[in-house]
Amino acid sequence: MRALRIFAVTAALVGVSTGMALAADPVTTIPDGVVPATPIDRGDCPNPIAHHDGTDDTPGSGSTLGGPSAPFWYLGVAHTPSGPVQIDAVQFFSEFWVTAGNVTVHVYELDNPSNAADATIFISAGGNYEVTFSEPVCVDSAYGVVFCPDPGVWGVLGEDTSAPDGTSYQNNTDQGGCQLISPIGMDLLITSCVSECGPTPTVNATWGTLKANYR
Numbered sequence: 009m010r011a012l013r014i015f016a017v018t019a020a021l022v023g024v025s026t027g028m029a030l031a032a033d034p035v036t037t038i039p040d041g042v043v044p045a046t047p048i049d050r051g052d053c054p055n056p057i058a059h060h061d062g063t064d065d066t067p068g069s070g071s072t073l074g075g076p077s078a079p080f081w082y083l084g085v086a087h088t089p090s091g092p093v094q095i096d097a098v099q100f101f102s103e104f105w106v107t108a109g110n111v112t113v114h115v116y117e118l119d120n121p122s123n124a125a126d127a128t129i130f131i132s133a134g135g136n137y138e139v140t141f142s143e144p145v146c147v148d149s150a151y152g153v154v155f156c157p158d159p160g161v162w163g164v165l166g167e168d169t170s171a172p173d174g175t176s177y178q179n180n181t182d183q184g185g186c187q188l189i190s191p192i193g194m195d196l197l198i199t200s201c202v203s204e205c206g207p208t209p210t211v212n213a214t215w216g217t218l219k220a221n222y223r
Contacts (some may be wrong), residue, residue: 013040034081034178036072036164038104044068045134047101047166052138053203054097054200057087059175060168060195064103070164070180071192074157076107079180083165084154084188085198086175092148093202095125097140100155101166101197108132109161114154114186115200117147120188138201146205152177152197155188166197174187 038044044067072081095115111131116124127139154177155165176196179189 010113033075033079034072034180035069036075036106036162037069038067039106042104042134044103045101045136047103047197048136050099050136050138053097053199055093056199056200057089057093057202058199059085059087059173060166060197060199061170062197063168064166064197065169065194066090066100066167067103070103070167071196072162073102073155073164074107074109074111074160074162076162077161078159079182080157080159081178081180082154082156082186084152084177084194085196086150086152086177086188087200088138088150089147089202092146092205093149094144094146094205095141095200096144096203097138097155097201098127099138099199099201102131102134102137102163103166104134105131105163107160107162109158111155111157111161112186114156115141115145116152116154116187117145118188119143120147120149120154123147124219131161134163152188153200154186155190155198168195169193171195173197 047064073083110128113127125141125145127141129139172193176191177188
């Protein structure tokens with residue numbers, strides 16, 4: 009699989025000048041002179057959900073996230089909890105970055121897409137990152153985590169190709185919006201940090217106060 013990727017990228021780049029990142033959609037190869045970042049275990053995600061083994065198996069290239077021109081590419085994963093959970097944060101690894109800018113991380117319940125939350129992060133280089141949700145959502149079933157850069161923002165995410173689970177996705181803006189559409193044959197280095205869903209908040213008030221509030 010790795011050999012096939014190298015051949016495809018090389019063939020698509022024949023005749024193009026060196027020294028700059030080159031996107032052979034849907035794959036991007038690293039710019040000359042850039043050293044790939046190394047994934048680490050941050051150690052601050054007590055209840056992780058992930059399908060990868062923490063190893064980046066494709067240093068030097070990766071599935072395109074964003075891109076220099078339309079159609080722009082989105083990447084994401086589907087995570088399935090064992091019961092109701094609150095999605096507090098998402099950790100991820102990028103082996104290298106090409107064009108700095110904002111990336112929206114969108115989480116949504118697959119059976120109820122309106123149950124969703126967004127967080128935005130500015131990325132300018134490869135590395136290990138975390139986004140937290142100011143208004144986290146609770147989900148009862150499988151949910152998507154999708155990375156949607158602003159137009160022109162461009163990079164890659166780390167990829168574990170050793171034993172793909174079929175839960176990672178890539179699609180572009182010609183195919184649809186910020187959602188999971190087309191499975192890819194690798195596990196993206198994306199981890200959800202979850203916790204138990206808290207109880208529904210209650211308010212102590214007199215009957216007279218409640219009636220006044222609903223008049």
